Amino acid sequence: MTGAFAGTLMNTSADLVTRVCxxxxxxxRLIFERYSRPVISFIYDMVNDRxxxxxxxxxxxxxxxxxxxTMRAETKLSTWLFGIARNVARESLRARARAKxxxxxxxxxxxxxxxxxxxxxxxxxxxELNDLIRRSLAxxxxxxxxxxxxxxxxxxxxxxIAAITGFSLAKLKTDLHRARAEMRKKISPYxxxxxxx
Amino acid sequence: xxxxxxxxxxEEYLDGELAPQDREQVGAHLIACVECSESFAALTAEQELFxxxxxxxxxxxxxWTRIAAHTTNPAKRSWLASLFGKTSLAGALAVLLLALALGxxxxxxxxxxxxxxxxxxxxxxxxxxxxxxxxxSPAPKRDVIASHQKPRVRVKPPVAxxxxxxxxVLSSDLAYLDVDEQxxxxxxxxxxxxxxxxKNVQISDTDEEIDVTYDKALSRRLLNENVVxxxxxxxxxxxxxxxxxxxxxxxxxxxxxxxxxxxxxDVREIKERxxxxxxxxxxxxxxxxxxxxR
Numbered sequence: 001m002t003g004a005f006a007g008t009l010m011n012t013s014a015d016l017v018t019r020v021c022x023x024x025x026x027x028x029r030l031i032f033e034r035y036s037r038p039v040i041s042f043i044y045d046m047v048n049d050r051x052x053x054x055x056x057x058x059x060x061x062x063x064x065x066x067x068x069x070t071m072r073a074e075t076k077l078s079t080w081l082f083g084i085a086r087n088v089a090r091e092s093l094r095a096r097a098r099a100k101x102x103x104x105x106x107x108x109x110x111x112x113x114x115x116x117x118x119x120x121x122x123x124x125x126x127x128e129l130n131d132l133i134r135r136s137l138a139x140x141x142x143x144x145x146x147x148x149x150x151x152x153x154x155x156x157x158x159x160x161i162a163a164i165t166g167f168s169l170a171k172l173k174t175d176l177h178r179a180r181a182e183m184r185k186k187i188s189p190y191x192x193x194x195x196x197x
Numbered sequence: 198x199x200x201x202x203x204x205x206x207x208e209e210y211l212d213g214e215l216a217p218q219d220r221e222q223v224g225a226h227l228i229a230c231v232e233c234s235e236s237f238a239a240l241t242a243e244q245e246l247f248x249x250x251x252x253x254x255x256x257x258x259x260x261w262t263r264i265a266a267h268t269t270n271p272a273k274r275s276w277l278a279s280l281f282g283k284t285s286l287a288g289a290l291a292v293l294l295l296a297l298a299l300g301x302x303x304x305x306x307x308x309x310x311x312x313x314x315x316x317x318x319x320x321x322x323x324x325x326x327x328x329x330x331x332x333x334s335p336a337p338k339r340d341v342i343a344s345h346q347k348p349r350v351r352v353k354p355p356v357a358x359x360x361x362x363x364x365x366v367l368s369s370d371l372a373y374l375d376v377d378e379q380x381x382x383x384x385x386x387x388x389x390x391x392x393x394x395x396k397n398v399q400i401s402d403t404d405e406e407i408d409v410t411y412d413k414a415l416s417r418r419l420l421n422e423n424v425v426x427x428x429x430x431x432x433x434x435x436x437x438x439x440x441x442x443x444x445x446x447x448x449x450x451x452x453x454x455x456x457x458x459x460x461x462x463d464v465r466e467i468k469e470r471x472x473x474x475x476x477x478x479x480x481x482x483x484x485x486x487x488x489x490x491r
Contacts, residue, residue: 013411028268029261036256044254053254058263065268076410126251133250151212152247155417158214177208184243 013077021069028068032061035078038154039085045149046089047096048138056092060085075163082156082164086146093142136186140179147172148179198226203233211240213454245428248421381430381438382484384422388445389480391415395452396471398464406458416452423449441483444476 011030019027039060044053063084071080137145146165150156156164161172203226209215210223227234391412398407423446430439451467471477 012408025265025269029265032261032264036260040254040256040260041252044252050254054257054260057256058260058267061264062267065264078414126249129246129249130251130253133247134252152244153250155414155421158212173209180208180243183247187243187246 014073017068017071017077020065028065031064031077035081036061038078039081042082042149042154043085043089045137045153046086046142046145047092048134052092056085056088060088063088076160079156079160079163082150082154082160086164090142132187133183136183139186140182143167143171144175144179144182147175148183151176152180198222200226200230200233203227203230204236207233207237207240211237211244244421245424248425380422381426381442384419384426385441385480385483387415388419388423388449389477389484391419391452392448392471392477392480395464395468396477398468400461400465400468404461407461407464408457409452409455409459409464410457412452413455413457416449420446420449420453438483441479444474444479448476 011027013031013034016027016031016034020031036057040053040057043056043060044050047053047056060081064081067084071077137149140148143165147161147167150161150164151158158169158172161167162169165172167175203223206215206219206223210220215223227237394412400407423442427439427442427446430436430442448467448471451470455463455467
């Protein structure tokens with residue numbers, strides 16, 4: 001039986017993949033409409049650059065289209081797409097690092113978050129909170145940012161994260177724990193969630 | 198269970214990743230231990246904070262056009278696309294040329310008799326629309342890729358224009374809702390669609406498992422949103438909204454906790470509860486009232 005929601009729309013992800021493989025261009029558009037938002041958000045979390053995120057999302061879907069016939073039947077489409085997005089983002093980050101052009105990550109304002117005056121969470125405007133999280137995220141190293149983004153911001157399961165990243169369960173748990181601790185350290189002066197776990 | 202052990206397992210407990218036995222033990226410990234339950238409450242608050250994160254990033258309409266240019270079969274591209282090399286440009290140009298041609302045809306075939314003037318229309322008022330109304334505007338940007346096909350252009354008979362008072366047209370428009378209300382309205386709409394799909398799912402008499410992967414992922418996302426929106430509604434004393442979101446939450450939790458391939462009886466239980474509690478009707482009612490009142 002097909003998925004309840006997808007079934008209603010007569011388009012499960014598996015159906016769409018099959019249709020794309022059979023040359024149905026509309027099916028790939030449906031895949032894009034369904035997954036473009038999570039994919040662009042994920043890439044933006046990783047590269048912290050809006051224009052670059054758009055470009056890399058384009059690259060992700062083009063690569064996905066070209067390789068979709070190689071996708072294994074048991075693989076979840078979302079996991080597979082996130083895996084491609086992760087590779088595309090990683091390549092871009094590597095290129096940027098090689099060019100010694102990591103402006104956002106080296107931005108001094110990012111490193112000086114905790115020097116600012118604490119503001120209770122109720123006092124934080126949503127824009128301030130968004131900026132705070134975005135800048136804090138940029139201070140994490142790539143692996144930690146990756147698992148934190150997938151788990152906390154995209155609610156992927158550990159199993160899915162392992163499939164997307166290729167990390168062992170032990171590594172992803174350690175990275176996730178450390179990432180949470182670092183994010184907490186950055187955010188607690190503002191959010192009043194200062195405690196030790 | 199000792200506090201040190203509980204503390205180590207707390208994040209996995211929050212993530213819903215513990216084995217059933219460990220989950221039960223941590224749950225039991227949290228009921229008994231004030232310190233650990235405070236840590237868990239802080240972790241939950243932290244999670245809610247991150248759930249509020251809005252990147253303010255949208256998928257730009259041109260993105261699909263660019264992707265389609267790389268994924269469309271070149272043999273199927275229009276002659277204009279091959280002429281100009283860029284699908285989107287060719288498509289847009291084709292629509293523009295066709296619109297212009299039809300505009301000229303329309304103007305030439307227009308009856309010479311003057312239009313009857315309405316009392317409310319100032320005779321000297323310039324026509325704000327240089328193109329005749331009979332030619333529909335080109336497809337919206339997101340549909341540019343579809344413009345390989347012949348654009349649908351409908352020629353309507355000329356109609357006398359009337360000047361109407363449109364000052365109240367946008368009064369109930371989504372654009373006039375504040376950001377929270379827009380978020381809530383969108384959230385309610387998506388939740389309503391999710392629950393309706395559960396309500397309408399066909400369950401066979403066999404024990405065949407149901408693939409609810411997509412519904413589950415959607416429900417997880419909606420659950421996170423729901424927690425934040427419910428708290429916001431409570432803080433802003435929007436009690437009807439808060440009550441509705443509180444009523445919705447158990448359904449989202451249950452769907453989010455289904456395995457990817459759910460047992461028919463589990464889905465049936467949720468489906469029956471959706472039907473019995475009339476939550477869908479309440480969500481629809483909220484949407485209707487929202488469109489009229491907010």
